[in-house]
Amino acid sequence: MASELHSFDEKKDIxxxxxxxxxxxxxxxxxxxxxxxxxxxxxxTAASKAAxxxxxxxxxxxxxxxxxxxxxxxxxxxxxxxxxxxxxSSDQELVTSLTSGGxxxxxxxxxxxxxxxxxxxxxxLACIVFVIGTTLQTAAFHLPQFAVGRFVVGLGVGSAAMIVxxxxxxxxxxxxxGRMVAFNNMSVTxxxxxxxxxxxxxxxxxxxxxxxWRATVGIGAAPAILLAGLLFLVPESPRQxxxxxxxxxxxxxxxxxxxxxxxxxxxxxIASIEMSISEATQTMVDDSVFxxxxxxxxxPATFRAVFTACxxxxxxxxxxxxxxxxxxxxxxxxxGFNNATAVAITVSATNFVFSWVNLVIVDKFGRRMILLVTxxxxxxxxxxxxxxxxxIPINLHTxxxxxxxxxxxxxxxxxxxxxxxxxxxxxxxxxxxICTELIPHEVRAVGTMLNTVTCWSTNIIIASxxxxxxxxxxxxxxxxxxxGICFIGWLFIIFCFPEVRGMPLENxxxxxxxxxxxxxxxxxxxxxxxxxKMNAAAQGPAMGH
Numbered sequence: 001m002a003s004e005l006h007s008f009d010e011k012k013d014i015x016x017x018x019x020x021x022x023x024x025x026x027x028x029x030x031x032x033x034x035x036x037x038x039x040x041x042x043x044x045t046a047a048s049k050a051a052x053x054x055x056x057x058x059x060x061x062x063x064x065x066x067x068x069x070x071x072x073x074x075x076x077x078x079x080x081x082x083x084x085x086x087x088x089s090s091d092q093e094l095v096t097s098l099t100s101g102g103x104x105x106x107x108x109x110x111x112x113x114x115x116x117x118x119x120x121x122x123x124x125l126a127c128i129v130f131v132i133g134t135t136l137q138t139a140a141f142h143l144p145q146f147a148v149g150r151f152v153v154g155l156g157v158g159s160a161a162m163i164v165x166x167x168x169x170x171x172x173x174x175x176x177x178g179r180m181v182a183f184n185n186m187s188v189t190x191x192x193x194x195x196x197x198x199x200x201x202x203x204x205x206x207x208x209x210x211x212x213w214r215a216t217v218g219i220g221a222a223p224a225i226l227l228a229g230l231l232f233l234v235p236e237s238p239r240q241x242x243x244x245x246x247x248x249x250x251x252x253x254x255x256x257x258x259x260x261x262x263x264x265x266x267x268x269x270i271a272s273i274e275m276s277i278s279e280a281t282q283t284m285v286d287d288s289v290f291x292x293x294x295x296x297x298x299x300p301a302t303f304r305a306v307f308t309a310c311x312x313x314x315x316x317x318x319x320x321x322x323x324x325x326x327x328x329x330x331x332x333x334x335x336g337f338n339n340a341t342a343v344a345i346t347v348s349a350t351n352f353v354f355s356w357v358n359l360v361i362v363d364k365f366g367r368r369m370i371l372l373v374t375x376x377x378x379x380x381x382x383x384x385x386x387x388x389x390x391x392i393p394i395n396l397h398t399x400x401x402x403x404x405x406x407x408x409x410x411x412x413x414x415x416x417x418x419x420x421x422x423x424x425x426x427x428x429x430x431x432x433x434i435c436t437e438l439i440p441h442e443v444r445a446v447g448t449m450l451n452t453v454t455c456w457s458t459n460i461i462i463a464s465x466x467x468x469x470x471x472x473x474x475x476x477x478x479x480x481x482x483x484g485i486c487f488i489g490w491l492f493i494i495f496c497f498p499e500v501r502g503m504p505l506e507n508x509x510x511x512x513x514x515x516x517x518x519x520x521x522x523x524x525x526x527x528x529x530x531x532x533k534m535n536a537a538a539q540g541p542a543m544g545h
Contacts, residue, residue, distance in 0.1 A: 061160035104453055112449070119240055167237055239441060302440055318461070323462055377419070379483045499518075
């Protein structure tokens with residue numbers, strides 16, 4: 001393998017964007033051309049059922065985040081004086097944002113562990129910590145214990161949210177990578193729907209002072225326990241195995257993922273992975289996280305890749321979507337709905353249904369086109385929501401509606417919120433996590449950590465300020481602010497977000513060597529299609545013989 005790596009190394013700078021056909025014709029070493037054919041060939045083979053099952057299994061980690069954001073919405077409405085007193089707006093913002101704070105810390109810890117100990121161990125630890133945090137909340141009779149439980153749960157949520165998309169993106173075949181990572185977001189949305197439904201059901205149990213909310217919280221431990229058990233059945237990431245010199249083990253995993261691939265195709269895939277990390281392997285072993293961070297910020301191409309991923313993540317969080325998850329029942333109660341918890345289920349249901357839409361379209365239409373359509377639509381919906389709020393009489397001191405009738409503004413608000421959620425879930429919700437594919441291998445764990453830190457730090461801002469913004473600048477002002485964020489994000493996507501659909505991870509790094517690579521990636525997509533047609537045409541006569 002070392003000799004194979006050496007023979008290819010001097011030609012590894014050949015890029016599709018530099019006119020693929022011309023470069024291939026100029027290559028004197030026929031072995032390298034054969035290597036390219038094998039590398040392309042393995043991606044063209046059918047993915048095994050095991051690849052899909054592994055992705056679905058690991059995606060259960062998304063349930064941890066989804067269930068947590070889903071149940072807190074109903075619990076805030078039904079918890080009453082169970083923690084010793086009625087929760088104030090500040091108390092609600094505290095217990096909501098503490099999970100995001102814990103997730104921020106958990107993501108950093110997972111990022112520090114991911115390269116040294118592999119991708120699976122942080123997920124196991126996330127499951128254990130999540131169960132501990134759930135237990136603390138379920139048994140809490142005072143706010144401090146409940147708050148600690150929320151923070152501990154966040155540690156597990158952040159660790160799983162950071163590692164799961166990273167693991168799937170490294171394991172998945174290039175042409176299915178978007179859909180396989182989308183399973184993680186589907187688990188998030190299913191967890192939110194499940195928690196909303198369970199919360200609405202237990203909200204009807206008992207009268208005032210009911211402790212039924214504890215069951216809603218406690219059930220959240222189930223997916224963590226299930227995932228911890230199923231992790232024994234999934235392999236380590238092949239890229240992680242190669243990075244630690246376990247080439248034979250990586251070959252076994254690749255055979256499991258690409259069962260119809262040839263030995264030569266798998267060797268070519270491993271050689272490609274080795275080339276992408278050969279200069280970084282020693283760095284990954286010896287460098288501290290601070291040196292890796294320094295490399296990210298001092299290497300222009302790497303910085304642009306990480307910066308782009310983090311910006312898409314920031315758009316997904318600062319759009320205000322999670323305020324609907326955390327406070328949907330509270331929000332609909334403010335607007336005037338009597339059974340606000342039940343109405344809030346429509347938000348979770350819409351989120352879940354349209355996460356399926358993303359699964360279908362993300363690899364077909366590409367990340368860039370989907371973002372351009374959905375993020376602009378989100379901004380428009382938020383503007384309409386801000387206008388609708390201006391017609392709803394709300395006491396800004398108590399955040400209670402001053403009318404017994406919901407009227408057309410309330411109904412309009414529900415409609416635009418549902419459309420907003422549909423656009424969010426079918427677009428940036430999943431693509432923000434798929435963007436780990438942009439980050440080069442040698443900094444992928446730390447880069448993904450930064451991406452996840454961006455997620456939770458912006459999440460903290462949203463969760464801890466929403467009710468205060470509603471009081472301080474009015475509901476119309478709050479939703480207008482979120483609309484502005486979405487519009488700025490849409491402009492960023494136009495100028496700075498390249499399309500890398502179907503591009504092997506080893507090639508994605510080349511995109512950001514050309515600025516933000518929007519035009520370069522477009523040219524690569526066009527020439528790659530031409531190259532695929534040439535391959536198909538060349539193989540046709542061979543098949544005839």
